[in-house]
Amino acid sequence: xxxxxxxxxxxxxxxxxxxxxxxxxxxxxxxxxxxxxxxxxxxxxxxxxxxxxxxxxxxxxxxxxxxxxxxxxxxxxxxxxxxxxxxxxxx
Numbered sequence: 001x002x003x004x005x006x007x008x009x010x011x012x013x014x015x016x017x018x019x020x021x022x023x024x025x026x027x028x029x030x031x032x033x034x035x036x037x038x039x040x041x042x043x044x045x046x047x048x049x050x051x052x053x054x055x056x057x058x059x060x061x062x063x064x065x066x067x068x069x070x071x072x073x074x075x076x077x078x079x080x081x082x083x084x085x086x087x088x089x090x091x
Contacts, residue, residue: 046077 035041050058062069078088 046073 058069058072062072065072074090078090081088
């Protein structure tokens with residue numbers, strides 16, 4: 001009876017490099033795609049961590065008002081700016 005081959009001897013071997021034709025071509029990234037969608041050009045992200053209750057309340061309000069969560073956040077940020085004597089920015 002013959003024994004099954006052991007794979008232990010393969011552990012120390014380095015794999016042979018793949019043939020040039022088999023290597024995937026690295027495509028140059030499209031500069032427009034690398035910067036993100038056009039709707040985000042010239043904008044910066046502001047993020048925060050809130051309780052699940054706050055998240056649910058804001059999402060429900062946005063839904064009832066037929067507005068986006070981002071629009072409600074912009075309104076809230078403008079209210080804070082006004083409260084502290086700064087000029088509101090807008091969207």
